[in-house]
Amino acid sequence: MTEHAATAAEQHHSYTGLPNRKLLMWAFIGSECMLFGSLLITYLVYRGRSVVGPYPEELLNIPFITVTTFILLMSSLMMVLALAAVQRNDMRQGKLWILMTALLGLAFLAGQAYEFTHFVHEGLGLTTNLFGASFFLLTGTHGAHVAVGVVWLLTLFVMAMRGRLSSADAETVEITGLYWHFVDVVWIVLFTVIYLLV
Amino acid sequence: MAVKEAAAEHGAGLDSGTHEGTYSGGLWSWITTVDHKRIGIMYAVFAFFFFLVGGLEALLIRLQLGSPENTLIDPDLYNQLFTMHGTTMVFLAIMPLSAAFFNFIVPLQLGARDVAFPRLNAFSLWVFVFGAFFLNASFLFGGAPDAGWFGYANLTSTQYSPGVRIDFWVLGLQVLGVSSIAAALNFIVTIINLRAPGMSLMRMPLFTWMTFVTSFLLILAFPAITVGLVLLMFDRTFGTSFFNPAAGGDVLLWQHLFWIFGHPEVYILLLPSLGIVSEVIPTFSRKPLFGYPFVVYSGILIAFLGFGVWAHHMFSVGLGPIANTVFSATTMLIAIPTGVKIFNWIATMWGGSLRLKTPLYFAIGFIAMFIIGGLSGVMHSSAAADLQQTDSYFVVAHIHYVLFGGVIFALFSGIYYWFPKITGKLLSEGIGKVHFWVMLLAFNLTFFPQHYLGLHGMPRRTFTYQEGLGFEAMNLMSTAGSLLLGFSILIFLWNVLVSLRKGAAAGRDPWGGATLEWAIDSPPPHYNFRVEPTVHSRDPLWAAGGLDVDVNDPAAPEPHMPSPSLWPFILSAGLVVAAAGAVAKSLVVVLAGGAIVVVSIFGWAFQPLER
Numbered sequence: 001m002t003e004h005a006a007t008a009a010e011q012h013h014s015y016t017g018l019p020n021r022k023l024l025m026w027a028f029i030g031s032e033c034m035l036f037g038s039l040l041i042t043y044l045v046y047r048g049r050s051v052v053g054p055y056p057e058e059l060l061n062i063p064f065i066t067v068t069t070f071i072l073l074m075s076s077l078m079m080v081l082a083l084a085a086v087q088r089n090d091m092r093q094g095k096l097w098i099l100m101t102a103l104l105g106l107a108f109l110a111g112q113a114y115e116f117t118h119f120v121h122e123g124l125g126l127t128t129n130l131f132g133a134s135f136f137l138l139t140g141t142h143g144a145h146v147a148v149g150v151v152w153l154l155t156l157f158v159m160a161m162r163g164r165l166s167s168a169d170a171e172t173v174e175i176t177g178l179y180w181h182f183v184d185v186v187w188i189v190l191f192t193v194i195y196l197l198v
Numbered sequence: 199m200a201v202k203e204a205a206a207e208h209g210a211g212l213d214s215g216t217h218e219g220t221y222s223g224g225l226w227s228w229i230t231t232v233d234h235k236r237i238g239i240m241y242a243v244f245a246f247f248f249f250l251v252g253g254l255e256a257l258l259i260r261l262q263l264g265s266p267e268n269t270l271i272d273p274d275l276y277n278q279l280f281t282m283h284g285t286t287m288v289f290l291a292i293m294p295l296s297a298a299f300f301n302f303i304v305p306l307q308l309g310a311r312d313v314a315f316p317r318l319n320a321f322s323l324w325v326f327v328f329g330a331f332f333l334n335a336s337f338l339f340g341g342a343p344d345a346g347w348f349g350y351a352n353l354t355s356t357q358y359s360p361g362v363r364i365d366f367w368v369l370g371l372q373v374l375g376v377s378s379i380a381a382a383l384n385f386i387v388t389i390i391n392l393r394a395p396g397m398s399l400m401r402m403p404l405f406t407w408m409t410f411v412t413s414f415l416l417i418l419a420f421p422a423i424t425v426g427l428v429l430l431m432f433d434r435t436f437g438t439s440f441f442n443p444a445a446g447g448d449v450l451l452w453q454h455l456f457w458i459f460g461h462p463e464v465y466i467l468l469l470p471s472l473g474i475v476s477e478v479i480p481t482f483s484r485k486p487l488f489g490y491p492f493v494v495y496s497g498i499l500i501a502f503l504g505f506g507v508w509a510h511h512m513f514s515v516g517l518g519p520i521a522n523t524v525f526s527a528t529t530m531l532i533a534i535p536t537g538v539k540i541f542n543w544i545a546t547m548w549g550g551s552l553r554l555k556t557p558l559y560f561a562i563g564f565i566a567m568f569i570i571g572g573l574s575g576v577m578h579s580s581a582a583a584d585l586q587q588t589d590s591y592f593v594v595a596h597i598h599y600v601l602f603g604g605v606i607f608a609l610f611s612g613i614y615y616w617f618p619k620i621t622g623k624l625l626s627e628g629i630g631k632v633h634f635w636v637m638l639l640a641f642n643l644t645f646f647p648q649h650y651l652g653l654h655g656m657p658r659r660t661f662t663y664q665e666g667l668g669f670e671a672m673n674l675m676s677t678a679g680s681l682l683l684g685f686s687i688l689i690f691l692w693n694v695l696v697s698l699r700k701g702a703a704a705g706r707d708p709w710g711g712a713t714l715e716w717a718i719d720s721p722p723p724h725y726n727f728r729v730e731p732t733v734h735s736r737d738p739l740w741a742a743g744g745l746d747v748d749v750n751d752p753a754a755p756e757p758h759m760p761s762p763s764l765w766p767f768i769l770s771a772g773l774v775v776a777a778a779g780a781v782a783k784s785l786v787v788v789l790a791g792g793a794i795v796v797v798s799i800f801g802w803a804f805q806p807l808e809r
Contacts, residue, residue: 014391014392015390015391015392015393015395015397016390016391018390018391020314020315020387020391023314023386023387023390023391024314024315024383024384024387027386027387027417028383028417030417030418031379031383031417031418031420031421032421034417034418034419034420034421034422035421035424035425037421038421038422038424038425038426038455038458039425042425042440042451042455045448045451046440046446046447046448049446049448050446051445051446126432126436126438127436127437127438127439129439129445129446130439130440130445130446130447133432133439133440134440137428137429137432137438155800155803
C-alpha cells in the first residue's frame with residue numbers, strides 16, 4: 001500500500017459497477033411509484049362520487065395546464081443540457097442550465113399556485129367535496145416533490161457559483177436529474193388522468 | 199465444553215478469535231455511531247425492550263380474560279391494550295428485531311465492511327427509536343390508540359375517536375414508515391453492490407437473500423399505508439371526507455390501502471425468519487441447504503404473491519363471489535412455495551449429521567409451529583370457511599402460530615446462533631434448552647385452546663365474556679400458559695446475563711458455519727474484514743482449503759472507516775418534533791421540527807463521510 005491507506009469505500013468495489021447513490025435513487029423511485037399510484041387510485045376511486053359541487057368539468061382549465069405542463073417538460077430538457085455541460089466540465093453553461101431548470105420548475109409551481117387560488121375563489125376548497133380533497137392532495141403531493149427538486153437544484157446552483165461543482169460531481173447532477181425527470185413523468189400521468197380523462 | 203468440541207472439530211483458534219474494542223466508547227460514541235454492528239445491537243436492545251412492553255400488554259389482556267365477567271381492566275383500557283399490543287409487536291418488536299439481524303449479519307455475510315450508506319443506517323435506527331417512544335408516549339397524554347392495530351375507518355374518525363389517541367397512531371406509524379423505507383433502500387443497494395467478489399446472486403447466503411426480498415416488500419408496500427394514513431390525517435386534522443360516507447367517502451378504501459400494505463407486511467415479518475432458519479438448519483446438519491434455488495425462488499414467489507392476496511382479510515365485507523374466489527385461489531397458491539421451503543428444510547436435515555444445539559431446537563420448533571399456523575391459514579383462505587372464523591379467537595390463534603410459533607421462535611434461533619458472533623460469548627446450552635422447552639409448552643398452552651374458543655364463537659377484541667358459555671376452562675388454560683410464556687422470556691434474559699458475564703468464549707466459528715461471518719473475530723473488529731474475501735461457492739468456509747486469503751491478516755493495513763455523525767440523530771429528532779406538533783395541532787412546533795429537518799439534511803449533505 002502507498003502512504004495513505006485506501007478508504008473503505010475505495011477498497012470495496014461495487015459488485016455491479018453501478019454507483020451506490022444512483023441505485024439508491026432508482027430504488028427510491030420504485031417506492032415513489034407506489035406512493036403516487038396509491039394517491040392516484042384514491043383520486044380515481046372518488047371520481048364522480050362528490051355529492052356537492054363544484055365538479056371537475058366546471059373547473060379544470062386544460063389550455064392553462066397544457067402550458068404549465070409544457071414548461072415542466074422543457075425543464076427536463078434543461079436538466080439534460082445541464083448534465084451534459086457538467087460532464088464536459090463546462091461550468092458556465094452548467095450553471096446556466098441548472099438555474100434554468102430550477103426557474104422553469106418555479107414557473108410550474110407558480111402556475112399551480114395560481115390554479116389552486118383560482119379553484120378556491122370558485123368555491124372548491126380542500127374540504128368542499130371528495131374531488132377537492134383528492135385533487136389537492138394528489139397534485140399538492142406532486143407540487144411538494146417539484147418544490148424539493150427546486151431547492152435541490154438551487155443548492156447545486158449556489159455550489160456551482162462558489163466553484164464547488166465540477167465534472168467530478170457529474171454523478172450528483174445525474175442523480176438530481178433522475179429525480180427531476182421522475183417528477184416530470186409523474187406529472188405526465190397526472191395530467192393525462194386528471195385533465196385529459198375528465 | 200461445547201466450545202471445545204466445536205473448536206476441535208473445525209480448528210477455529212480460540213486464542214485468535216476474539217476482538218476487543220469494537221464496542222468501547224461512551225454514550226456519545228453510540229449516539230453518533232455509523233457502524234452497522236453497533237446500530238444492529240441498538241436495534242436489538244430497543245426492539246427487545248418493546249417486545250417486553252408488548253408482552254406485558256398481552257399479559258394484562260390475558261389476566262382480564264382469565265375469568266368470565268372480570269373487572270380487572272375496563273373496556274376502554276382493554277381497547278388500548280390490544281391495539282398497542284398488536285401495533286407494538288408488529289412495528290416495534292418483530293420488524294426492528296429483524297432489522298437488528300439485517301444490520302449486524304448481512305454486511306458480514308456479504309464480506310463487506312459496512313452497509314452502502316452508514317449514516318442513512320443510523321438515521322433508520324433513530325427514527326425507529328424516537329417513533330417508538332413517541333407512539334408509546336400516548337399513554338401519558340389521554341390514553342393510547344384504541345381502534346385496533348389495523349385502525350379501520352370510520353372507527354378512527356373524529357366522530358368516533360375524538361381526542362389525540364388516533365393522532366398518535368397516525369403520526370407514529372408515518373414516522374416508523376420513514377425508518378423502514380430508508381433501511382430497506384439501504385439494504386437493497388448494499389446487497390446489490392457490496393457483495394464480495396465472486397458472490398453472484400445465486401451464491402448469496404439465504405438470510406441475505408431473504409433480507410433482499412424483504413427490503414423490496416418494504417419499499418413497495420409501505421407507500422400504500424402511508425397514503426392511507428395521510429388520508430386519515432387529512433380527515434382528522436383538516437376535515438376532509440375521505441372516509442366519511444355521508445359525503446360520499448368510502449370506508450372500504452381504508453381497508454384496501456391498509457391490506458395492500460398489510461398482507462405484504464405479514465411476509466415482511468416472516469421472510470427474515472425463513473432466512474434465519476435456512477442458515478441454522480444446514481449449519482447444524484453439516485449439510486448444504488437442500489434445493490438452494492428452490493428455497494430462493496419460493497421466497498421470491500411468496501413475496502410476489504403476497505401482493506395479490508390482500509382482500510382475503512376482507513372476505514366478510516361483501517366484495518362479491520368473483521373477488522372472493524380470486525383472492526381465495528391466490529391465497530391457497532401461497533401455500534405451495536411455503537410448503538416447498540418446509541420440505542427443503544426437512545430434506546436438509548434428512549441424512550445430515552445433526553448436532554442438537556439450542557439454535558436447531560428453535561429452528562425445528564419453528565417448523566412444527568409454523569406448519570400448524572400455516573394449516574389454519576389455508577383453512578381460512580376459503581371464503582366460506584373464513585366467514586365462520588373471522589373476528590373470532592380462531593384468527594387470534596392462527597396469527598400467533600405464525601408470528602409467535604413461527605417468527606419469534608425463528609428469531610430466538612437466530613439469537614442463539616449469532617449471539618456468539620455478536621458478543622464473543624456463547625449462550626448457555628443448558629439454560630437455552632430449558633428456555634426452549636418451557637417456551638414451546640407455554641406457547642401451545644396459551645394459543646392452542648384459542649382455536650377451539652374461536653370455533654365455539656368467542657369474538658376477538660371483546661373485553662370479557664359471560665359465564666356459562668363454555669369459555670371458562672380454555673381461557674384459564676390460555677391465561678396460565680401466557681404467564682408461563684412470560685416466565686420463559688425471563689429464563690432467556692437470565693441466560694443472556696449469565697452468559698455475558700461468564701459465558702464460554704466463542705472463538706471465530708463455534709458452530710462450523712459455512713458463511714463469511716464465521717471467518718472473522720467475535721465480536722468482529724470495527725472494519726470487519728481486514729482483507730476482502732473472494733467467494734467461489736455457496737458455502738465458502740466449507741470449501742476444501744477454506745478462503746483463499748487470510749481475511750484477518752494483521753500485516754494488511756487497517757481500513758479507514760466512515761467517521762461518526764450526529765446529523766442522523768438530529769434529523770430523526772426533528773421528524774418526531776414535527777409529528778408531535780401535528781398531534782398537538784401546533785403549527786409552530788411543526789415548523790420548528792421542519793426547520794430542524796431541513797438544517798440537518800443540509801448539515802448531513804455537506805459533511806464528508808470520512809473526516
